[in-house]
Amino acid sequence: QQQVKQSPQSLIVQKGGISIINCAYENTAFDYFPWYQQFPGKGPALLIAIRPDVSEKKEGRFTISFNKSAKQFSLHIMDSQPGDSATYFCAASMSSGNTPLVFGKGTRLSVIA
Amino acid sequence: DTAVSQTPKYLVTQMGNDKSIKCEQNLGHDTMYWYKQDSKKFLKIMFSYNNKELIINETVPNRFSPKSPDKAHLNLHINSLELGDSAVYFCASSQRQGSTPLHFGNGTRLTVT
Numbered sequence: 769q770q771q772v773k774q775s776p777q778s779l780i781v782q783k784g785g786i787s788i789i790n791c792a793y794e795n796t797a798f799d800y801f802p803w804y805q806q807f808p809g810k811g812p813a814l815l816i817a818i819r820p821d822v823s824e825k826k827e828g829r830f831t832i833s834f835n836k837s838a839k840q841f842s843l844h845i846m847d848s849q850p851g852d853s854a855t856y857f858c859a860a861s862m863s864s865g866n867t868p869l870v871f872g873k874g875t876r877l878s879v880i881a
Numbered sequence: 882d883t884a885v886s887q888t889p890k891y892l893v894t895q896m897g898n899d900k901s902i903k904c905e906q907n908l909g910h911d912t913m914y915w916y917k918q919d920s921k922k923f924l925k926i927m928f929s930y931n932n933k934e935l936i937i938n939e940t941v942p943n944r945f946s947p948k949s950p951d952k953a954h955l956n957l958h959i960n961s962l963e964l965g966d967s968a969v970y971f972c973a974s975s976q977r978q979g980s981t982p983l984h985f986g987n988g989t990r991l992t993v994t
Contacts (some may be wrong), residue, residue, distance in 0.1 A: 799980055811986050813985065814984075
């Protein structure tokens with residue numbers, strides 16, 4: 769049972785373009801939605817996170833958009849750069865209980881010059 | 882200083898052998914985890930420990946046994962290794978359970994031949 773569905777599986781974007789990765793979740797008890805970035809040979813690293821009390825959060829070129837009614841959230845990377853080429857994971861968890869972070873299946877982003 | 886360090890980085894062994902992976906975090910976090918990343922990059926929780934106490938044990942063969950000698954260490958011992966155990970294993974830590982950021986190590990690539 770996959771609780772967080774992520775798409776697309778892979779994405780190719782030209783340098784300077786906008787990269788958009790989408791995620792949908794099922795459990796309405798989730799209240800924390802982070803995005804992780806993973807480079808080859810490294811562990812995932814937290815990029816940006818949002819909680820459901822806001823609809824958007826921006827940090828530099830990275831923005832999370834959150835739609836609570838649709839149970840969807842997305843990552844937008846503005847002015848995409850070759851250095852952004854990595855695998856991106858959305859995730860979700862809840863404050864109560866012992867539920868760990870549940871990850872989407874990942875999106876491999878390639879930014880080409 | 883590396884926040885979450887795991888050793889070894891690479892582990893190549895034959896079927897039937899027993900091996901261990903060590904993990905240490907210097908962040909003062911209460912909770913530690915083991916995740917498995919398969920060849921398709923999917924990240925799946927295996928175990929979660931909070932203050933040396935096992936909290937989560939997902940459907941993992943009992944050939945896998947985590948051990949937490951103290952709050953800063955969570956080791957993974959694997960008995961009777963099988964081909965299907967080949968994957969990258971990530972240790973992670975977080976300040977507490979629930980909706981807090983995970984800090985990952987750089988992974989141990991296990992190859993079983």
